[in-house]
Amino acid sequence: MSDSPPPIEVASLTRRMVRHDELAYREFHDRYCPRLARYLFVVTGGNTDALPDVLQETFRRVVRHIRPFTDEGVFWSWLTVLARTAHVDEMRKRMRYRSFLDRFARHSHSETVTFLDPDAAPSLGRILEEALAALDDDDRRLIEAKYFDGCTVRDLANGGYGSESAIESRLGRVRRKLKETLAAALRHEPR
């Protein structure tokens, strides 16, 4: 993880979180919300319908069970446990009539995804590259220009990709297509 905070910062951050310091929680949110969202995206197999609720429940559990950590890896593992259990509980709430199957899935799921980290595992990157390779050349170039080269929509409009509104619309369509490809691949990915 390239944006992993140094260990001493994690120790300080978690100590302040234990004292219910709001600034510490803002910092924690800025650092770990996107990472947890990516993790849950993989855990849910690309299904983002329940992502807001699961994320909120994860943060609620963080507030409730926070304790000091000195190692960032241990802290992140603890966060993934909270996220997984929050996801499982949310799914069980949504599919209560399948409680038995859900408990079974929870048991098997928790055993299989324990060590899955979307930032560390190469599977997501590989799936993304495959999905990008499957795009049309124009769409792939547009995406790479936007997200890899850091171009703004105005830059793209000046570069001959069309009007800004057309580029926004096209970017949204390509993102949805990529997301569906990723979700389908994650659902079939052995975990």
Place this chain on the structure above:
Amino acid sequence: MNPDNHQRLIDALVTEGLPPDLQARLLAGTLRQVRRRRRLRHGMRGLAALVILLIGTAAGSFWKRAHAPAWHPLAATHQVVATRDSSPVPTVRTQPLVPIVHTSAFPPVPVIATIPRLPVYHLLSDSELLALAAPFSPTLVRVGPHQQTLVLAPTPPDGPSPH
């Protein structure tokens, strides 16, 4: 491919279709939870302090009661006082006297003290008259309808005659 580029694109894909203010709403919910937990913690601390205070007070009271000197009635070794029976004293109620104070100024005229007037004469009764005759033996002799004569004769040494 740069991993940062991957992350940026994956973040965009993850949040695709989600509310744009999702992260702000999540943060607001988290901060609400933090404030609630903080209030709860402060409340629990206050409650714990109160419980500790009550326990300490109870323990102190118990210790004080346990270490207080026991009271034992002392047996009398010798008779130092005599037992007296007493009866209640009747209660006497008194009424305060009404003070009577007469005040007057000195009279403007001199006060003349008088003595009671002595009688000029005293009419003796028969018995008083006869008593004056002692030690003579008086004899009253009627000489007229309205006149009597008293005769005083000396009394013989052997006493008066029987008649």
